[in-house]
Amino acid sequence: MSDPASLKHTPLESAHVTCGARMVEFGGWFMPVQYSGIMDEHKAVRSASGMFDISHMGEVTVEGPGALAWLESLLTNRVGKLAVTRGQYTLMLDAKGGVIDDLIIYRNGEMSYFLVINGACRDLDLEWMRSRLPADGSVVLKDQGDDYAAIALQGPDSEKILRSLYPACEVPKRNGIAPLTSSAAAVSPLVARTGYTGEDGFELFVPVADGIALWESLLAAGVKPCGLGSRDTLRLEMGYPLNGSDLSSERTPLEAGLDRFTGLDDPEKGDFSGRPALEQQRTAGLPSRLTPLKLTVSGPPMRSHYAVFAGDSQIGETCSGALSPSLGEGIAMAYLPPAFSAPGTAVEIEVRGRRYAATITTFPFYKKP
Amino acid sequence: MNVPADLRYAKTHEWIRVEGDTVTVGITDHAQTELTDIVYAEPPKVGAEVKAGATAAVVESVKAASDIYSPLSGTVTEVNSELSANPALLNTDPFGQGWIYRMEASSPAEVEALLTPEAYTAQIS
The missing domain is CATH 3.30.1360.120 (Probable tRNA modification gtpase trme; domain 1)
Structure with a gap:
């Protein structure tokens, strides 16, 4: 350590x-x-x-007459639909559509917003946001993480x-x-x-x-x-992604299955960072999808970076995995080619040189009884 | 922390019990406390050659996989088959029902390089 x-x-x-x-x-x-x-x-x-304790997470306040328009350009889904006191899960993307961070934005006043960002990327997020602030002073950003x-x-x-x-x-x-x-x-x-x-x-x-x-x-x-x-x-x-493991600048929200948290299908959402790349990816087809897997045999708990095989070909690797305490079975997620993402598809996971049978399942792994 | 007086210990938190030609290997109470909820154990195969200080088994908690190093060199003669159904025995009874494998040592003199209960107690204190 x-x-x-x-x-x-x-x-x-x-x-x-x-x-x-x-x-x-x-x-x-x-x-x-x-x-x-x-x-x-x-x-x-x-x-x-x-x-x-989630004190490591960052809090950022964004205020001013230009706050709404600026946030719309920065975040994937439509901020303008938030009433005062309401919040939503959203993403901040780079120009390639890769994920910088996933966060929750709350509207806590007419022209005031409260953003809760991931602890591990506070500095990166703030640098990205500050570099895009309008020069006219219409948006005031305050880092309140400490x-x-x-x-x-x-x-x-x-x-x-x-x-x-x-x-x-x-x-x-x-x-x-x-x-x-x-x-x-x-x-x-x-x-x-x-x-x-x-x-x-x-x-x-x-x-x-x-x-x-x-x-x-x-x-x-x-x-x-x-x-x-x-x-x-x-x-x-629950199949919730963790930034740094399941989300990264190498993957888009569409590959992560987070389409509903983008404004691509909202006619009132304008341009935002990463939007052209997402639209292009939608047209071209996704190279991979974040796919839920579970072991079908008894075996070791799945963890990140285990190779996933279909027959003799490696088709991806796990990005998160664990023994599910609620289900008592090994669960994981991996970015796999769409051809292998249908529920019921048989695959294998390699752990310490040995392969274990697994199947593609559906999110969430755990459903409340 | 429990450190039975009739065992010898590796710095890497394994114990051995010598009974005639048979050596039983497990992990210490301290090790199981550090590892926390053990959910999976992968003992060596019967007949496998193990080497002192080399990985012989793996135990996994919810959070992490940990290598278990053989305290002595030799041949595995028996593995604890109970662990596959009940890996928590490693937590609840590390010096008893939670044993991992038995072996025949090829270099019994290696025992002298292992820690006494007093020395191991000092290491973990």
Whole structure:
């Protein structure tokens, strides 16, 4: 592991240590990978509630009379359809249509937007955005990544827990954002109803100084601390891509199956960075598709960079994989030629020189009972 | 952390138990704690030649695959078939039902290069 001293630290680190976290390097950050165990944490989020430190993620505020038009040119789907207090998942592409980042944008005022970006590419995202700001000063961009501590509260009990802490408040609906305050609570978070687990849940943003108090209030409400390990297995069971593993500048959102998060079919969406490349790719046909796989025999857990074979030919490699804690089977995703992406297609995955039978399946791997 | 007094240890966190000509190999309590939930074990094949310090088996947690190095050189005589159905035995009983393989050592003197329980305890403290 890298020297922790050279890594970035979240405002919640002392709370992780108190909770018995095992800490690892992730995208330049010193982060908890697990506390009680990945299986245990995964199951807590599927059946009750869990919380994740997401303070490594970046927050960016974009304001001004030119904000909307500028964001429309920067992001793949139509920002103009967002009412105040509403948010959406979106992508930021380079000129080739490759993914720079996937993010969530909320409209939190008439001319004000709040963007939550991935922790590992904060600097890259900001550089890209700043280099494209209009010269007339009509758009003001503020990097607030170091201003917030952030916690994702996830699981079917999330709403009940949030209501118990903020009894008089209206909690936001799915994809909504709202500030919550209560005379009974020590801190007043900005709360977005979203997540990365496939369960109901909220992402809570507070000033750095309030981070530990928020963590402790959730802990006292019975929420289980969860690390990056279970965050990864939970998102993978849903087929949610992870930037850096499943998304990159080498792949477009169309190859990743994220067409519905582009404005290509929205007549009111204008040009945006990467749009011509996406249209060209649509016309020419996709070279590959992000395809869900599962082992059909008992075998080792699948991981990233395992070769995928059809007969004697290697047709791709896995970009993410795990033993699904909910399903008890090996699951993975891989960019494969479209000819091999139909559900039921038989393939093989090579692990340490041995091939294991697998089949193409459908997203999501896990469906709520 | 449990470090039984009747075993010898490799720096890489494997243990051996010598009973006559048979040597049983497993991973330590410390190793299983570090690896966390073990979900898959790939022991060597019976008859395989293993070399001291070389990879002989693989165990995988949800998060990562880890090589298990043979503490001694020799021939594998038996593998723990229970592990394929129940790899969690490596977590729950690492020095007992969670053993990985048995072997016949070709260079018994290699045992002297392994750590005593006291030395291994010092290493992990």
